[in-house]
Amino acid sequence: MSVVGIDLGTLNSVIAVARNRGVDVIANEVSNRATPSLVGFGPKSRYIGEAAKNQEISNLKNTVSSFVRLAGRSLSDPDVQGEQAFVSASLMDVGGQVGADVTYMGQKEQFTATQITAMFLTRLRATASAELKLPVSDVVLSCPVWYTDSQRRAILDAADIAGLKCLRLLNDNTAVALGYGITKLDLPTADEKPRRVVFVNIGHSNYTATVVEFRKGELTVKSSAWDRHFGGRYIDQALVEHFAKEFKEKYKIDVMENGKARFRLAAGVEKVKKVLSANNMAPLNVESIMNDVDVRGMLKREELEELIKPMLERATAPIEQALADAKLTVADIDAIEMVGGCTRVPSLKTAIQEYFGKPLSFTLNQDEAVARGCAFSCAILSPVFRVRDFSIHDMVNYPIEFTWEKSEDIPDEDTNLTVFQKGGVLPSTKILTFYRKHPFDLEAKYANPEQLPGKTNPWIGRFSVKGVKADPKGDFMICKLKARLNIHGVLNVESGYYVEEIEVEEPIPEPPQEEKNEGDVRLDTFPTAPSTGQPDSEPAAKRHKPSSASEMDVDKDAPKAPQKTRKVKKQQRKGDLPLSAGTASLDEASKQIAAEKESSMIMEDKLVADTENEKNNLESMIYELKDKILDVYAEFASDEEKAKLNAKLESIEEWLYDDGEDASKAQYVSKKEDILSIAGPIIQRYNDKIQGERQAVLEKQQKEMAAKQAELERAKREAEAKAQANAPPAPEEKDTEMTDAETTKPDSVEEAS
The missing domain is CATH 3.90.640.10 (ATPase, substrate binding domain, subdomain 4)
Structure with a gap:
């Protein structure tokens, strides 16, 4: 299983993978570490990434850029209208979403920005698979922090269409902060002052400033501010x-x-x-x-x-806003990390450094920091890798409220509630309680539309609660709904259930009293041990025993006071409530249709690529044989065979540059077989000779090796014989019989005594 992080950028995208106990950025098919975020459409196939860049100038009207900024938005959005200045293809409304009008395979086609994003992700997946030699499924994608619910859903839908499982949609500066913090071993502990870092990310089209607090094993995003038209x-x-x-x-x-x-x-x-x-x-x-x-x-x-x-003049505005939202000053900041290609502009660096009054830090790779952070996040979420524990506490950037219709039975009921406040922790779950006798609907939207990018529609979704009815007594049903803002920053009402209030008896806790036990009661009648200034090693009851068993019996049989209880109402879950939701996400049927269309286009692209490859192979074969029949193969072909082959090569070459310019893959393969039917025997004779020469050389080498080995063996035997002839004679052994006296008597009695 692979672990991949993708920085999905407006101009370029970067792929990072977790492997070899670290994170690597992988290169694409032309060895570039960043792939152009472009998708082009041609008369035969699509051009994605580097291929799209190569044909962009000759195919401007059918090449789509900035699709990441367009996904999940409508054509009427003022930001989208402004985006047309940077997109050469014509933008249009496609089913309520902004899309591109292009000519593909000779026909006019309309693709939504979500579909185009999916096409690009398919190319990135193929690049990662080719590098890792593994199928790629799990991925973490980056997105700007200012993305709304509909934009985030569009990126997630694009990942689904591309066959990717997005484990997390991570804000770009949060990804940078993760890549910065997870490698630090000197972060302060929980009881110390946190390290505060401002991450300034200025890329091709976005400027984001984020204040992050670091402690050992965790990061907390305190605030983010941005300028969407700066870069x-x-x-x-x-x-x-x-x-x-x-x-x-x-x-x-x-x-x-x-x-x-x-x-x-x-x-x-x-x-x-x-x-x-x-x-x-x-x-x-x-x-x-x-x-x-x-x-x-x-x-x-x-x-x-x-x-x-x-x-x-706007260079420090996002930083000032981020510090104000975090309720911090410049003096509270420990470091300023700069990332993004535009942070190389000297005047921008000077303006930001003068504002902080301290040196800027460039310890992270400015172009790859986001992708590396995404890969770390994917490794944390994946069961394949074991990663140092590091928690991410992101924040809610736009307040979200729920509204609903007023119940006829509750005339003074409020009909809206801000459930997720700006600055709250992400992810987050809230339980909403309603008293109803009939099914009802509620709607989620952003509470402050003026804070959204452009004039984005603040609507998030509509949720219908079914199965609601009055209880047998005609009272309200108590409905509980679980609303969750998940790790992608996407809001859903995940489940609903109803509860009943029941009366239960529970003991009334006694007020705290001075603690007594049997030993303490009897201590009044027995002398206590003198104080030694040391803690007691035995309980009092063991140190002071009663004088008789009768005293113990009296204590044991004493009547106990009855336990006081009270009746309280508690809620008990009784059943689930069916829910239906209408959001900006594509329904499963639409995603399936888009995925099938994408698969079909992938097959078309592959067929075109294979056809072009066969055409190139045929062309190479013609030129190669024309040269070799005059040189390498000349002695292996008769004059008749040479003439026949040359005629065939000439005729196929004419066909190739005339009618064969747009031929099918099968036709190119057939022409190659026609050539090989004549050239094959000639090539075989040449190969047989080469093989015979190689065999002869091999046999000669084997004979030489055998002779050399025999010579070594002979020299070894001669050396052994010579050594044996020059060796001194061995001493003769004498057989002597010893008497009993000699065996018991020491060698020298006198010396022994």
Whole structure:
């Protein structure tokens, strides 16, 4: 079983796996440690990840990016409308969700952002499986901390469609904090002051600041704040607009009117931005940007900082908000950890460091910290690995309330209640109690819609409670509902049941009195032992025994006071209440249809890849045989065979570049067999000769080895014979008979005496 963590990013995604007593980031098929978050659609198949990046400029209208930010949202969302500036494909409404309108296999198709996310996850799963040589199932995915319930459900649905079991949907900065804390051996204990760390994560499109407290074996998220429109792509956008204006004046071209030209310019300014992170000046060169015009430009770091000045003015706003929510000051913070590619921008680092007045820390890998934290979380949740105990206490970022219809039998009943407060611990469970005589519905929504990203619909779900009725006396049924905000940050009403109040008698606890026992009672009539200043080693009853058995009998037979009891009402569970829920999640039937469609597209992609591979093999075979029949195979083929083979190769080559350009896999295989029917005997003769030569060489080596071994044996025998001839003769043994006197008498009596 595999343990995989995935940082699902807007620009790139990173895969990390737990293995070899640690966590490794694995490379994709072209040995890159980050895979572009892109899905493209072509006339024959899809292009995902690196393949999508390679064809993006020639297939802009059918390449979808930023799908992670689109999943679980509607087309009317203002944020989605703003996202169109960064997505080259056309966005449209698909069944109430935002989706993309693309041309796939020659037909117009519409895919939701959830489906596109599932396609990308399928590619990541295949990458991980190829590296691990194991099937991949369990995974932990990251998401921005500001995601709402519907967005989180969309990512979970995408994982289901892709055949992945998401063990946890983890907030990105919580993942970073886990990767930071689980490796630390010097964290304070429970009775010491916690270590407080601010994690500043500035990536391609998000800026998140999170305050985390660490103690030995646990982390607690105290607050998070964010800016959803702050990151590398907004710097790129400012540079594109700057150079577009410059080129309009200098070269009389408007790159903003041409999608491909704008894309080429965006690719160029991204390189400029990276160069300016380490240098004071950077050139820009884009060949044939449009109308066969080559453009050149130059930018200084000071000019860049002036262009992004409005963004730099907001550089510390999320940090200030996070500290205010955590009720902490800059002086309370022990460290500031920076992650995310955009934290390499010098002006951003300077602004944040000046705010804290202390050095920033870059101990974590800025591009891989989230994926590593996800892999650690997956290892903790998986039964396969044994990991150091480390608890994660995440927090609720948006307050959630329940509303319901007022009961006719309770005219003054409140109809709403905020159940999960902002800042509460995640995961969390609450029990809701209702008094009803009929089935009823309740609705969950976010209590403060103005805090949600954009103008997201605050609705979370509607839950219907069935089987409710009045009891035989006509009284209310007491209904209990279990509402849970789970580890994914998703709300569900998991179960319902009803209870009855019954009267039971329970003893009234006696007021605390001075403790007495039989020994203590009898101590009044017997002298006590003198005080020694040491604790008693025996109970008093053992040290002071009664003088007669009659005294013991009197104590034992004394009447006891009757136990006082009282009647109390207690609730006893009597049965379950059926529940039905309507949420933003896809129903099982829809997920099954999407999964089947995904499987079908995977098979299409595989067929296209196999067909292309067979085509390449056929082309390679033609060129290889054309060369070898003149050289390597020349002596093994007759003139007639050579002519016949060359004619066959010529005819198939013409077919390959004419009618065979879009042939099927079976046709390419058939053409290869046609060639081998002529070339096969020639190749066999060549192989037979090579095999014969190899056999001859092998036999020669064996004979040489046998001769060498025989020579060694002969030399060994000669050496042994020589050694035996030169050895000195052994001393002769004399047989002597000893008398009895000699056997008993010592050798020298005189010396013995």
